[in-house]
Amino acid sequence: MRKNTYFAQLSIIQIMASSYKVIIDTLSNLDLSPINEIFLNDKILKIVHAPREDFEIFYRLFKKLAKNVFDIQIAAGICDFGKYLSYSDICSKICLVHIDKTYQRSDWLKRPINANMLNYAIKDVEYLEPIYKVLQQIIQDNNLQNEYDKQIKSLLNIENYIINVQKAWQKVRFNNHSESFIHKMKIMAAYREEQASTIDLPRRHFISDEELVQICQYLPTSNKDFENLKLNSRYLSKQKYRTQLADLCLAIQELGE
Template structure:
Protein backbone atom coordinates (compact mmCIF):
# COMPACT_ATOMS: atom_id res chain seq x y z
CA UNK A 1 0.00 0.00 0.00
CA UNK A 2 1.32 3.42 -1.01
CA UNK A 3 0.51 6.59 0.92
CA UNK A 4 0.52 9.69 -1.29
CA UNK A 5 1.04 12.84 0.77
CA UNK A 6 3.19 15.08 -1.41
CA UNK A 7 2.54 16.86 -4.69
CA UNK A 8 5.32 15.25 -6.70
CA UNK A 9 4.12 11.72 -5.98
CA UNK A 10 0.50 12.69 -6.58
CA UNK A 11 1.26 14.25 -9.96
CA UNK A 12 3.18 11.13 -10.99
CA UNK A 13 0.31 8.95 -9.80
CA UNK A 14 -2.10 10.83 -12.07
CA UNK A 15 0.22 10.24 -15.03
CA UNK A 16 0.37 6.54 -14.16
CA UNK A 17 -3.41 6.26 -13.78
CA UNK A 18 -3.93 7.71 -17.26
CA UNK A 19 -2.46 4.45 -18.60
CA UNK A 20 -4.98 2.26 -16.75
CA UNK A 21 -8.16 0.90 -18.32
CA UNK A 22 -9.87 0.32 -14.97
CA UNK A 23 -9.40 1.63 -11.43
CA UNK A 24 -11.23 0.92 -8.16
CA UNK A 25 -12.10 3.88 -5.93
CA UNK A 26 -13.59 5.03 -2.64
CA UNK A 27 -13.35 8.09 -0.40
CA UNK A 28 -13.48 8.81 3.31
CA UNK A 29 -14.78 12.15 4.54
CA UNK A 30 -16.43 13.97 7.42
CA UNK A 31 -19.49 16.22 7.37
CA UNK A 32 -20.63 16.07 10.98
CA UNK A 33 -20.25 19.78 11.60
CA UNK A 34 -20.25 21.23 8.09
CA UNK A 35 -22.61 21.48 5.13
CA UNK A 36 -19.87 20.65 2.66
CA UNK A 37 -18.10 17.38 3.34
CA UNK A 38 -14.40 17.58 4.23
CA UNK A 39 -12.62 15.06 2.04
CA UNK A 40 -10.00 13.17 4.03
CA UNK A 41 -8.58 10.42 1.83
CA UNK A 42 -9.12 8.88 -1.59
CA UNK A 43 -8.47 5.16 -1.92
CA UNK A 44 -7.51 3.81 -5.33
CA UNK A 45 -6.64 0.30 -6.38
CA UNK A 46 -5.42 -0.90 -9.74
CA UNK A 47 -4.76 -4.50 -10.67
CA UNK A 48 -1.17 -3.97 -9.49
CA UNK A 49 -1.19 -1.55 -6.57
CA UNK A 50 -3.20 -0.04 -3.71
CA UNK A 51 -2.99 3.67 -2.97
CA UNK A 52 -4.25 6.04 -0.29
CA UNK A 53 -4.16 9.74 -1.16
CA UNK A 54 -4.01 11.92 1.95
CA UNK A 55 -6.06 14.90 0.79
CA UNK A 56 -5.49 16.73 4.07
CA UNK A 57 -1.73 16.74 3.53
CA UNK A 58 -2.14 19.92 1.51
CA UNK A 59 -1.66 18.49 -1.97
CA UNK A 60 -3.70 19.89 -4.84
CA UNK A 61 -5.80 17.10 -6.32
CA UNK A 62 -6.88 18.93 -9.50
CA UNK A 63 -5.05 16.37 -11.62
CA UNK A 64 -7.52 13.69 -10.58
CA UNK A 65 -10.31 15.41 -12.50
CA UNK A 66 -8.91 14.28 -15.85
CA UNK A 67 -8.88 10.69 -14.64
CA UNK A 68 -12.47 10.85 -13.44
CA UNK A 69 -13.83 12.30 -16.70
CA UNK A 70 -11.71 10.08 -18.97
CA UNK A 71 -14.17 7.84 -20.84
CA UNK A 72 -11.44 5.30 -21.56
CA UNK A 73 -10.93 4.51 -17.86
CA UNK A 74 -13.62 2.53 -16.03
CA UNK A 75 -14.07 3.70 -12.43
CA UNK A 76 -15.47 1.06 -10.07
CA UNK A 77 -17.21 2.27 -6.89
CA UNK A 78 -19.73 0.89 -4.43
CA UNK A 79 -22.80 3.09 -3.89
CA UNK A 80 -20.93 6.29 -4.79
CA UNK A 81 -23.76 8.82 -4.35
CA UNK A 82 -22.03 10.64 -1.47
CA UNK A 83 -18.60 10.30 -3.09
CA UNK A 84 -19.93 11.82 -6.31
CA UNK A 85 -21.66 14.64 -4.45
CA UNK A 86 -18.26 15.57 -2.98
CA UNK A 87 -16.38 15.15 -6.26
CA UNK A 88 -18.98 17.24 -8.10
CA UNK A 89 -18.49 20.04 -5.57
CA UNK A 90 -14.69 19.87 -5.84
CA UNK A 91 -14.27 19.41 -9.59
CA UNK A 92 -17.55 20.70 -11.02
CA UNK A 93 -17.84 17.46 -13.00
CA UNK A 94 -19.09 13.94 -12.33
CA UNK A 95 -17.07 10.80 -13.08
CA UNK A 96 -17.91 9.01 -16.32
CA UNK A 97 -17.66 5.34 -17.31
CA UNK A 98 -18.62 4.17 -13.82
CA UNK A 99 -19.39 0.68 -12.58
CA UNK A 100 -21.39 0.71 -9.34
CA UNK A 101 -21.26 -2.65 -7.59
CA UNK A 102 -24.41 -1.86 -5.58
CA UNK A 103 -26.49 -1.21 -8.70
CA UNK A 104 -24.94 -4.28 -10.35
CA UNK A 105 -25.96 -6.42 -7.37
CA UNK A 106 -29.56 -5.28 -7.74
CA UNK A 107 -29.49 -5.97 -11.47
CA UNK A 108 -28.55 -9.64 -10.95
CA UNK A 109 -31.30 -10.11 -8.36
CA UNK A 110 -29.62 -9.40 -5.04
CA UNK A 111 -30.87 -6.67 -2.69
CA UNK A 112 -31.49 -3.34 -4.40
CA UNK A 113 -29.63 -1.41 -1.69
CA UNK A 114 -26.92 -3.77 -0.48
CA UNK A 115 -24.10 -2.58 1.76
CA UNK A 116 -20.49 -3.28 0.85
CA UNK A 117 -19.98 -5.72 3.72
CA UNK A 118 -23.08 -7.75 2.88
CA UNK A 119 -22.14 -7.82 -0.79
CA UNK A 120 -18.63 -9.09 0.01
CA UNK A 121 -20.22 -11.87 2.07
CA UNK A 122 -22.79 -12.75 -0.61
CA UNK A 123 -20.41 -12.78 -3.59
CA UNK A 124 -16.98 -13.49 -2.10
CA UNK A 125 -17.89 -15.20 1.19
CA UNK A 126 -15.71 -12.66 3.01
CA UNK A 127 -16.68 -11.26 6.40
CA UNK A 128 -15.66 -7.62 6.21
CA UNK A 129 -15.05 -5.72 9.44
CA UNK A 130 -17.01 -2.43 9.25
CA UNK A 131 -16.47 -1.44 12.89
CA UNK A 132 -14.45 1.64 11.91
CA UNK A 133 -17.10 3.01 9.57
CA UNK A 134 -17.77 5.93 11.95
CA UNK A 135 -14.09 6.67 12.61
CA UNK A 136 -12.78 10.23 12.71
CA UNK A 137 -11.14 10.49 9.29
CA UNK A 138 -9.90 14.00 10.01
CA UNK A 139 -7.54 12.76 12.70
CA UNK A 140 -3.85 12.80 11.82
CA UNK A 141 -1.67 10.85 11.66
CA UNK A 142 -3.88 8.09 10.28
CA UNK A 143 -3.29 4.89 12.20
CA UNK A 144 -2.19 1.69 10.47
CA UNK A 145 -5.51 0.19 11.55
CA UNK A 146 -7.48 2.93 9.77
CA UNK A 147 -5.36 2.71 6.63
CA UNK A 148 -5.76 -1.06 6.50
CA UNK A 149 -9.50 -0.67 6.97
CA UNK A 150 -9.74 2.00 4.26
CA UNK A 151 -7.85 0.06 1.62
CA UNK A 152 -10.15 -2.96 1.99
CA UNK A 153 -12.95 -0.75 0.68
CA UNK A 154 -11.26 -0.84 -2.72
CA UNK A 155 -9.33 -4.12 -2.49
CA UNK A 156 -12.48 -6.24 -2.72
CA UNK A 157 -13.99 -4.11 -5.47
CA UNK A 158 -11.65 -5.96 -7.84
CA UNK A 159 -13.16 -9.45 -7.42
CA UNK A 160 -16.66 -7.97 -6.96
CA UNK A 161 -16.41 -6.22 -10.32
CA UNK A 162 -15.12 -9.39 -11.95
CA UNK A 163 -17.90 -11.62 -10.59
CA UNK A 164 -20.73 -9.14 -11.09
CA UNK A 165 -19.63 -8.29 -14.64
CA UNK A 166 -19.42 -11.98 -15.47
CA UNK A 167 -22.98 -12.51 -14.21
CA UNK A 168 -24.35 -9.49 -16.07
CA UNK A 169 -22.60 -10.69 -19.23
CA UNK A 170 -23.92 -14.23 -18.99
CA UNK A 171 -27.49 -13.01 -18.50
CA UNK A 172 -27.29 -10.19 -21.06
CA UNK A 173 -28.25 -7.54 -18.49
CA UNK A 174 -26.03 -4.63 -19.53
CA UNK A 175 -28.97 -2.60 -20.87
CA UNK A 176 -30.71 -2.99 -17.51
CA UNK A 177 -27.55 -1.95 -15.70
CA UNK A 178 -27.15 1.14 -17.89
CA UNK A 179 -30.76 2.21 -17.33
CA UNK A 180 -30.40 1.96 -13.56
CA UNK A 181 -26.97 3.60 -13.43
CA UNK A 182 -27.74 6.61 -15.64
CA UNK A 183 -28.72 8.58 -12.53
CA UNK A 184 -25.09 8.54 -11.36
CA UNK A 185 -24.06 10.86 -14.19
CA UNK A 186 -27.02 13.22 -13.76
CA UNK A 187 -26.19 16.33 -11.65
CA UNK A 188 -29.86 16.52 -10.61
CA UNK A 189 -29.31 13.36 -8.55
CA UNK A 190 -27.16 15.35 -6.14
CA UNK A 191 -29.55 18.25 -5.61
CA UNK A 192 -31.87 18.50 -2.64
CA UNK A 193 -34.95 16.30 -3.07
CA UNK A 194 -37.94 18.35 -1.89
CA UNK A 195 -40.45 15.56 -2.41
CA UNK A 196 -38.37 13.18 -0.31
CA UNK A 197 -38.20 15.66 2.57
CA UNK A 198 -41.97 16.27 2.40
CA UNK A 199 -42.59 12.53 2.73
CA UNK A 200 -39.98 12.08 5.45
CA UNK A 201 -41.50 14.70 7.75
CA UNK A 202 -45.06 13.56 7.06
CA UNK A 203 -46.59 16.65 5.47
CA UNK A 204 -47.48 15.00 2.15
CA UNK A 205 -51.18 15.11 3.07
CA UNK A 206 -51.16 18.84 3.82
CA UNK A 207 -52.62 21.27 1.30
CA UNK A 208 -50.80 22.04 -1.92
CA UNK A 209 -50.33 25.63 -0.72
CA UNK A 210 -48.76 24.51 2.56
CA UNK A 211 -46.34 22.20 0.76
CA UNK A 212 -45.34 25.01 -1.61
CA UNK A 213 -44.62 27.31 1.36
CA UNK A 214 -42.71 24.50 3.06
CA UNK A 215 -40.54 24.03 -0.04
CA UNK A 216 -39.69 27.75 -0.07
CA UNK A 217 -38.54 27.47 3.55
CA UNK A 218 -36.52 24.32 2.84
CA UNK A 219 -34.65 26.19 0.11
CA UNK A 220 -34.15 29.18 2.41
CA UNK A 221 -32.58 26.87 5.00
CA UNK A 222 -30.44 25.36 2.24
CA UNK A 223 -29.07 28.79 1.37
CA UNK A 224 -28.35 29.52 5.04
CA UNK A 225 -26.57 26.17 5.50
CA UNK A 226 -24.43 26.70 2.40
CA UNK A 227 -23.58 30.29 3.34
CA UNK A 228 -22.30 29.46 6.83
CA UNK A 229 -21.20 25.89 5.99
CA UNK A 230 -23.21 24.18 8.72
CA UNK A 231 -25.37 21.03 8.47
CA UNK A 232 -29.00 21.70 7.59
CA UNK A 233 -30.20 20.38 10.94
CA UNK A 234 -27.95 22.83 12.80
CA UNK A 235 -29.68 25.71 11.02
CA UNK A 236 -33.20 24.40 11.68
CA UNK A 237 -34.66 20.92 11.82
CA UNK A 238 -37.31 19.74 9.36
CA UNK A 239 -39.88 19.88 12.15
CA UNK A 240 -38.89 23.41 13.11
CA UNK A 241 -39.48 24.35 9.48
CA UNK A 242 -43.02 22.99 9.80
CA UNK A 243 -43.63 25.33 12.74
CA UNK A 244 -42.09 28.17 10.76
CA UNK A 245 -44.37 27.34 7.84
CA UNK A 246 -47.43 27.37 10.08
CA UNK A 247 -46.63 30.68 11.81
CA UNK A 248 -44.77 32.63 9.07
CA UNK A 249 -43.18 35.25 11.39
CA UNK A 250 -42.73 38.73 9.95
CA UNK A 251 -41.19 40.55 12.93
CA UNK A 252 -39.15 39.98 16.09
CA UNK A 253 -42.23 39.57 18.25
CA UNK A 254 -43.54 36.76 16.03
CA UNK A 255 -40.12 35.13 15.92
CA UNK A 256 -39.61 35.21 19.69
CA UNK A 257 -42.58 32.86 20.12
CA UNK A 258 -40.98 30.12 18.01
CA UNK A 259 -38.39 27.48 18.87
CA UNK A 260 -36.10 28.66 16.07
CA UNK A 261 -35.43 32.04 17.69
CA UNK A 262 -31.83 31.18 18.67
CA UNK A 263 -30.98 29.11 15.58
CA UNK A 264 -28.75 30.27 12.68
CA UNK A 265 -31.72 30.51 10.31
CA UNK A 266 -33.11 33.33 12.48
CA UNK A 267 -29.83 35.10 13.25
CA UNK A 268 -29.29 38.73 12.31
CA UNK A 269 -27.69 38.21 8.89
CA UNK A 270 -30.62 36.07 7.72
CA UNK A 271 -33.50 37.37 9.84
CA UNK A 272 -34.65 40.19 7.56
CA UNK A 273 -34.57 37.92 4.52
CA UNK A 274 -36.63 35.39 6.48
CA UNK A 275 -39.19 38.07 7.35
CA UNK A 276 -39.37 39.16 3.70
CA UNK A 277 -39.90 35.57 2.58
CA UNK A 278 -42.60 34.93 5.19
CA UNK A 279 -44.36 38.19 4.32
CA UNK A 280 -44.38 37.22 0.65
CA UNK A 281 -45.74 33.77 1.51
CA UNK A 282 -48.44 35.35 3.70
CA UNK A 283 -49.49 37.69 0.90
CA UNK A 284 -49.55 34.88 -1.65
CA UNK A 285 -51.74 32.81 0.67
CA UNK A 286 -53.79 35.86 1.70
CA UNK A 287 -52.92 35.30 5.37
CA UNK A 288 -53.29 38.33 7.65
Protein backbone atom coordinates in the same frame (compact mmCIF):
# COMPACT_ATOMS: atom_id res chain seq x y z
CA MET B 1 -17.45 12.00 4.95
CA ARG B 2 -20.26 14.30 6.08
CA LYS B 3 -20.87 14.89 9.78
CA ASN B 4 -21.49 18.49 10.80
CA THR B 5 -21.29 20.12 7.37
CA TYR B 6 -23.64 20.66 4.43
CA PHE B 7 -21.01 19.50 1.97
CA ALA B 8 -19.25 16.15 2.29
CA GLN B 9 -15.56 16.54 3.11
CA LEU B 10 -12.83 14.66 1.30
CA SER B 11 -10.34 12.95 3.61
CA ILE B 12 -8.61 10.17 1.69
CA ILE B 13 -8.79 8.51 -1.72
CA GLN B 14 -8.11 4.78 -1.97
CA ILE B 15 -7.04 3.34 -5.32
CA MET B 16 -6.17 -0.17 -6.39
CA ALA B 17 -5.01 -1.14 -9.90
CA SER B 18 -3.93 -4.76 -10.30
CA SER B 19 -1.60 -5.31 -7.32
CA TYR B 20 -0.90 -1.59 -6.89
CA LYS B 21 -2.55 -0.07 -3.82
CA VAL B 22 -2.40 3.54 -2.69
CA ILE B 23 -4.07 5.82 -0.17
CA ILE B 24 -3.94 9.53 -0.96
CA ASP B 25 -4.20 12.03 1.88
CA THR B 26 -6.32 14.79 0.37
CA LEU B 27 -5.71 17.06 3.36
CA SER B 28 -2.04 17.41 2.39
CA ASN B 29 -2.61 20.20 -0.16
CA LEU B 30 -1.89 17.89 -3.08
CA ASP B 31 -2.71 18.61 -6.71
CA LEU B 32 -5.68 16.32 -7.41
CA SER B 33 -5.89 17.07 -11.14
CA PRO B 34 -4.24 13.71 -12.05
CA ILE B 35 -7.09 11.98 -10.21
CA ASN B 36 -9.58 14.00 -12.20
CA GLU B 37 -7.84 12.96 -15.44
CA ILE B 38 -8.33 9.32 -14.47
CA PHE B 39 -11.98 9.97 -13.60
CA LEU B 40 -12.62 11.59 -16.97
CA ASN B 41 -10.75 9.00 -19.02
CA ASP B 42 -13.46 6.77 -20.47
CA LYS B 43 -10.84 4.13 -21.38
CA ILE B 44 -10.19 3.47 -17.69
CA LEU B 45 -12.88 1.53 -15.83
CA LYS B 46 -13.56 2.87 -12.34
CA ILE B 47 -15.05 0.21 -10.04
CA VAL B 48 -16.79 1.82 -7.06
CA HIS B 49 -19.36 1.18 -4.35
CA ALA B 50 -22.26 3.60 -3.77
CA PRO B 51 -20.23 6.61 -4.99
CA ARG B 52 -22.94 9.27 -4.78
CA GLU B 53 -21.29 11.22 -1.93
CA ASP B 54 -17.85 10.86 -3.52
CA PHE B 55 -19.20 12.16 -6.82
CA GLU B 56 -20.76 15.13 -5.01
CA ILE B 57 -17.29 16.05 -3.75
CA PHE B 58 -15.57 15.63 -7.10
CA TYR B 59 -18.29 17.51 -8.94
CA ARG B 60 -17.84 20.39 -6.53
CA LEU B 61 -14.06 20.29 -7.08
CA PHE B 62 -13.95 19.76 -10.84
CA LYS B 63 -17.48 20.53 -12.11
CA LYS B 64 -17.50 17.22 -14.00
CA LEU B 65 -18.51 13.63 -13.28
CA ALA B 66 -16.53 10.44 -13.76
CA LYS B 67 -16.81 8.40 -16.95
CA ASN B 68 -16.87 4.61 -17.41
CA VAL B 69 -18.03 3.73 -13.91
CA PHE B 70 -19.15 0.38 -12.52
CA ASP B 71 -21.07 0.61 -9.25
CA ILE B 72 -21.08 -2.74 -7.46
CA GLN B 73 -24.04 -1.68 -5.29
CA ILE B 74 -26.25 -1.08 -8.33
CA ALA B 75 -25.00 -4.28 -9.95
CA ALA B 76 -25.56 -6.37 -6.81
CA GLY B 77 -29.16 -5.14 -6.67
CA ILE B 78 -29.78 -6.03 -10.31
CA CYS B 79 -28.21 -9.46 -9.79
CA ASP B 80 -30.58 -10.22 -6.87
CA PHE B 81 -28.01 -10.15 -4.09
CA GLY B 82 -30.08 -7.41 -2.45
CA LYS B 83 -30.68 -3.70 -2.96
CA TYR B 84 -28.54 -0.99 -1.37
CA LEU B 85 -26.11 -3.48 0.15
CA SER B 86 -23.13 -2.19 2.09
CA TYR B 87 -19.65 -2.94 0.81
CA SER B 88 -19.08 -5.40 3.66
CA ASP B 89 -22.34 -7.24 2.86
CA ILE B 90 -21.37 -7.57 -0.81
CA CYS B 91 -17.92 -8.84 0.18
CA SER B 92 -19.56 -11.39 2.45
CA LYS B 93 -22.05 -12.61 -0.15
CA ILE B 94 -19.71 -12.75 -3.15
CA CYS B 95 -16.16 -13.15 -1.80
CA LEU B 96 -17.13 -14.91 1.44
CA VAL B 97 -14.90 -12.57 3.43
CA HIS B 98 -15.71 -10.60 6.56
CA ILE B 99 -14.87 -6.90 6.60
CA ASP B 100 -14.31 -5.54 10.09
CA LYS B 101 -16.33 -2.31 10.35
CA THR B 102 -14.71 -1.15 13.60
CA TYR B 103 -13.21 1.93 11.98
CA GLN B 104 -16.10 2.82 9.69
CA ARG B 105 -17.30 5.67 11.90
CA SER B 106 -13.85 6.88 12.92
CA ASP B 107 -12.83 10.52 12.50
CA TRP B 108 -11.12 10.33 9.11
CA LEU B 109 -10.38 14.06 9.15
CA LYS B 110 -8.10 13.67 12.17
CA ARG B 111 -4.37 13.41 11.52
CA PRO B 112 -2.31 11.31 11.73
CA ILE B 113 -4.42 8.34 10.62
CA ASN B 114 -3.31 5.27 12.54
CA ALA B 115 -2.11 2.05 10.89
CA ASN B 116 -5.27 0.08 11.74
CA MET B 117 -7.44 2.69 10.03
CA LEU B 118 -5.19 2.69 6.96
CA ASN B 119 -5.41 -1.09 6.78
CA TYR B 120 -9.22 -0.84 7.01
CA ALA B 121 -9.26 1.85 4.31
CA ILE B 122 -7.31 -0.18 1.77
CA LYS B 123 -9.69 -3.12 2.22
CA ASP B 124 -12.39 -0.77 0.92
CA VAL B 125 -10.91 -1.27 -2.56
CA GLU B 126 -9.22 -4.66 -2.23
CA TYR B 127 -12.24 -6.71 -3.29
CA LEU B 128 -13.76 -4.36 -5.86
CA GLU B 129 -12.23 -6.05 -8.91
CA PRO B 130 -13.13 -9.67 -8.04
CA ILE B 131 -16.65 -8.53 -7.14
CA TYR B 132 -16.89 -6.67 -10.45
CA LYS B 133 -15.89 -9.79 -12.41
CA VAL B 134 -18.58 -11.90 -10.74
CA LEU B 135 -21.33 -9.30 -11.14
CA GLN B 136 -20.41 -8.41 -14.72
CA GLN B 137 -20.55 -12.08 -15.68
CA ILE B 138 -24.01 -12.45 -14.11
CA ILE B 139 -25.22 -9.32 -15.90
CA GLN B 140 -23.89 -10.64 -19.20
CA ASP B 141 -25.27 -14.17 -18.76
CA ASN B 142 -28.75 -12.92 -17.82
CA ASN B 143 -29.13 -10.08 -20.34
CA LEU B 144 -29.22 -7.44 -17.58
CA GLN B 145 -26.97 -4.91 -19.28
CA ASN B 146 -29.80 -2.59 -20.34
CA GLU B 147 -31.15 -2.40 -16.78
CA TYR B 148 -27.67 -1.77 -15.40
CA ASP B 149 -27.01 0.95 -17.99
CA LYS B 150 -30.32 2.61 -17.12
CA GLN B 151 -29.47 2.77 -13.41
CA ILE B 152 -25.88 3.91 -13.89
CA LYS B 153 -27.13 6.63 -16.23
CA SER B 154 -29.38 7.86 -13.42
CA LEU B 155 -26.43 7.87 -10.99
CA LEU B 156 -24.37 9.93 -13.44
CA ASN B 157 -27.13 12.44 -14.17
CA ILE B 158 -25.44 15.77 -13.50
CA GLU B 159 -28.71 17.22 -12.17
CA ASN B 160 -28.24 15.06 -9.08
CA TYR B 161 -25.13 17.02 -8.13
CA ILE B 162 -26.34 20.57 -8.64
CA ILE B 163 -27.93 22.29 -5.65
CA ASN B 164 -31.51 23.00 -6.67
CA VAL B 165 -33.14 25.06 -3.94
CA GLN B 166 -36.46 24.94 -5.78
CA LYS B 167 -36.69 21.22 -5.04
CA ALA B 168 -35.52 21.50 -1.42
CA TRP B 169 -39.10 21.23 -0.12
CA GLN B 170 -39.17 17.60 -1.30
CA LYS B 171 -36.59 16.77 1.40
CA VAL B 172 -38.79 18.11 4.22
CA ARG B 173 -40.96 15.79 6.30
CA PHE B 174 -44.45 17.31 6.70
CA ASN B 175 -48.07 16.14 6.66
CA ASN B 176 -50.05 19.10 5.30
CA HIS B 177 -50.12 18.66 1.54
CA SER B 178 -52.58 21.41 0.68
CA GLU B 179 -51.57 23.59 -2.26
CA SER B 180 -51.29 26.66 -0.01
CA PHE B 181 -49.03 24.96 2.54
CA ILE B 182 -46.79 23.43 -0.11
CA HIS B 183 -46.34 26.89 -1.63
CA LYS B 184 -45.16 28.22 1.74
CA MET B 185 -42.91 25.22 2.26
CA LYS B 186 -41.27 25.68 -1.13
CA ILE B 187 -40.29 29.22 -0.14
CA MET B 188 -39.07 28.34 3.35
CA ALA B 189 -37.23 25.17 2.32
CA ALA B 190 -35.45 27.07 -0.47
CA TYR B 191 -34.37 29.68 2.08
CA ARG B 192 -33.08 26.97 4.44
CA GLU B 193 -31.14 25.30 1.64
CA GLU B 194 -29.53 28.57 0.53
CA GLN B 195 -28.45 29.50 4.05
CA ALA B 196 -27.28 26.01 5.04
CA SER B 197 -25.12 25.67 1.93
CA THR B 198 -23.72 29.18 2.42
CA ILE B 199 -22.53 28.50 5.97
CA ASP B 200 -21.76 24.81 5.20
CA LEU B 201 -24.08 23.38 7.83
CA PRO B 202 -26.47 20.39 7.59
CA ARG B 203 -29.88 21.79 6.65
CA ARG B 204 -31.59 20.33 9.72
CA HIS B 205 -28.92 21.77 12.01
CA PHE B 206 -29.80 25.22 10.68
CA ILE B 207 -33.57 24.79 10.96
CA SER B 208 -35.18 21.43 11.71
CA ASP B 209 -38.07 20.10 9.63
CA GLU B 210 -40.39 20.54 12.60
CA GLU B 211 -39.38 24.19 12.98
CA LEU B 212 -39.82 24.77 9.26
CA VAL B 213 -43.36 23.38 9.52
CA GLN B 214 -44.10 25.72 12.45
CA ILE B 215 -42.82 28.72 10.53
CA CYS B 216 -45.02 27.82 7.55
CA GLN B 217 -48.04 27.39 9.83
CA TYR B 218 -47.72 30.61 11.83
CA LEU B 219 -45.69 32.91 9.53
CA PRO B 220 -43.89 34.84 12.31
CA THR B 221 -43.15 38.48 11.45
CA SER B 222 -41.77 39.85 14.73
CA ASN B 223 -39.35 38.86 17.48
CA LYS B 224 -42.32 38.22 19.75
CA ASP B 225 -43.79 35.83 17.19
CA PHE B 226 -40.52 33.90 17.03
CA GLU B 227 -40.27 33.74 20.81
CA ASN B 228 -43.84 32.45 21.08
CA LEU B 229 -42.97 29.57 18.75
CA LYS B 230 -40.20 28.44 21.14
CA LEU B 231 -37.94 27.31 18.31
CA ASN B 232 -34.79 25.44 19.36
CA SER B 233 -32.43 26.38 16.53
CA ARG B 234 -29.73 28.71 17.86
CA TYR B 235 -29.65 30.35 14.44
CA LEU B 236 -33.25 31.46 14.86
CA SER B 237 -32.23 33.44 17.92
CA LYS B 238 -30.04 35.61 15.70
CA GLN B 239 -31.62 38.81 14.42
CA LYS B 240 -30.14 38.38 10.95
CA TYR B 241 -32.06 35.18 10.26
CA ARG B 242 -35.22 36.31 12.06
CA THR B 243 -35.35 39.41 9.87
CA GLN B 244 -34.85 37.41 6.68
CA LEU B 245 -37.55 34.91 7.62
CA ALA B 246 -39.93 37.65 8.78
CA ASP B 247 -39.55 39.34 5.38
CA LEU B 248 -40.43 36.08 3.64
CA CYS B 249 -43.45 35.59 5.91
CA LEU B 250 -44.67 39.14 5.22
CA ALA B 251 -44.32 38.57 1.48
CA ILE B 252 -46.39 35.38 1.75
CA GLN B 253 -49.06 37.18 3.79
CA GLU B 254 -49.24 40.01 1.26
CA LEU B 255 -49.88 37.45 -1.47
CA GLY B 256 -52.82 36.20 0.58
CA GLU B 257 -51.44 32.72 1.20
